[in-house]
Amino acid sequence: MPDTLDDLTHALVDAARKAGAGAADAIAMRGQSVIVDMRGGTLEQAERAEGVDIGLRVLVGRRQANVSASDTRPETIAALAERAVAMAREAPEDPFAGLADATQLSVRRDAAGLDLCDPGPAPAPDALMRMAEEAEAAALGVAGVAQVQSASAAWSRREMHIAASNGFSGGYARSDTSLSCVAIAGTGTGMERDHDADSRVFAADLRDPSEIGRRAGERAAERTGARRPRTGAYPVIFDERVAGTLIGHLLSAANGAAVARGSSWLRDRIGTPVLPDTLDLREDPHRVRVSGSRLFDAEGLPTAPRAIVEGGVLCGYTLDLASARKLGMTPTGNAARGVSGVPSPATWNVALTQGEQSRADLLREMGTGLLVTSLIGATINPNTGDYSRGAAGFWVEGGGISHPVNECTIAGSLPEMLRRITPANDARLHLSRVVPSLLVEGLTLAGA
Structure with a gap:
């Protein structure tokens, strides 16, 4: 398997050209995520995911096709390219399909200066649980709130790279930390639901969990009647x-x-x-x-x-x-x-x-x-x-x-x-x- 997303996208493009594509571009994404859901003061759900996904677009003349996979072995890449080229040859012509000219391409090929990825480590599930617990407790502390449907905290980091046969190659990483709370107020057929949430690139910028929970509770309570x-x-x-x-x-x-x-x-x-x-x-x-x-x-x-x-x-x-x-x-x-x-x-x-x-x-x-x-x-x-x-x-x-x-x-x-x-x-x-x-x-x- 290629070592980096850069290597992976170039391997896809090279395989497409060997399979007979006139032009090709590829995208590779690597993601990590952690999410926890709290309900009633106990852990309702905890998930951790990690994986790599790849996509390849090939052009045979003005005919194009796109294929994707999550298997990055060399034999899979070769088979993927062959299948894409075979699909493109059967596709209808699209006079507007095609890659950018080299003169159109960006000279900036990363995310320098944009601060799109928090350099801090992935939070421990316990830390996310505490955030969700605090939001849930704050919502339940609002008069009129009967229950909290869910309090969820999540973190993700995604890397992306694009390469194409026109010479372009670039990529960057993004991160996201989020917290949401859904509160229910009232009883029986008079129940009303509302929420509050926040999502930030940098975890330090996230609003306080108690504020998010309290606001979710207040919004639900305000809707009763x-x-x-x-x-x-x-x-x-x-x-x-x-x-x-x-x-x-x-x-x-x-x-x-x-x-x-x-x-x-x-x-x-x-x-x-x-x-x-x-x-x-x-x-x-x-x-x-x-x-x-x-x-x-x-x-x-x-x-x-x-x-x-x-x-x-x-x-x-x-x-x-x-x-x-x-x-x-x-x-x-x-x-x-x-x-x-x-x-x-x-x-x-x-x-x-x-x-x-x-x-x-x-x-x-x-x-x-x-x-x-x-x-x-x-x-x-x-x-x-x-x-x-x-x-x-x-x-x-x-x-x-x-x-x-x-x-x-x-x-x-x-x-x-x-x-x-x-x-x-x-x-x-x-x-x-x-x-x-x-x-x-x-x-x-x-x-x-």
Whole structure:
């Protein structure tokens, strides 16, 4: 077996070329993880995982195929390459498939300066157990909390390397430490559930476990006695916890693969307003200690900060090589892939312009309406942007929270909703998607 991920990816590419591929790229990932779940003060589950996964994409002319495995023996690599080439020869031609030209490749081929991996040792399971126990105890200490469904602590470290026959070779490591707590308040059919969680690249940056548990308990207790709101047209505030989903729908519509398929309401919309003219939506893949950061994408292209929306106007799409070729545009360095699939467009770190008002200010401005803290399911028409989602949260009267609500549906037109958003100033800056609470006027609310 090759000694390093670098060696492994090059062995895959070499095997593909020997098997008859005109071009090839390979990805290898090595991961370690530990996760513990506590319930009722006892250990519910403990898992430790470790392994290597490999993926190989081969091109025979304009035909391509992708194969993957977790067996890295030389004979497996050779067989994998032969199978991939045989599959590619039977695949339909794709005029847009192909590797990057050498002139397009990133000269930065690691993660230097981004602090994506905590150098500390893997935590002992006992340490993770203590974190989860502390979160659970804090949640149970909140008045009204009946039980904790789960308190989970986890750690992972992943190494990745990509190599291709065009000369690219690069890789880096990432780490993640996370803690979550799910609390249940109330009894019988009046039970309500809510949670809190945190996840950081560096364990030292993680919020205190007792704070996470207490907040999960408070959120669950606040939702007891929920009832359905009245039906009508009302303003809605998407709490910061769920506001990122609205921007996520915009990003999905600006995905080059969707645009190239013709299944996006943003097709042919570059240069037109999609947000209020005071707002920008920017991507920065070079933020330090943020999980979405990287210096090169899955096709070896350099990443760079860019404006997706500026002054409310759509500036461009999110493009990998294939979607850029289909649309006759320049790739944006946004290719992502795993071991089992070919590259596809994805965004890295994005941030929406924050407002000057707090969420409390937006509640007072709204007067009467719905504060959404939880969303359930989704019906989004990708061609028109018609929007409908189940929701729960709090009814607002006179600018203040009146009572919890559940079992309701909010609906509207995404293009119109996004043009009417008013942001608060409460976004969490350490997240990969930095989006504050958002006030949206005039949505249809289906309740009682």
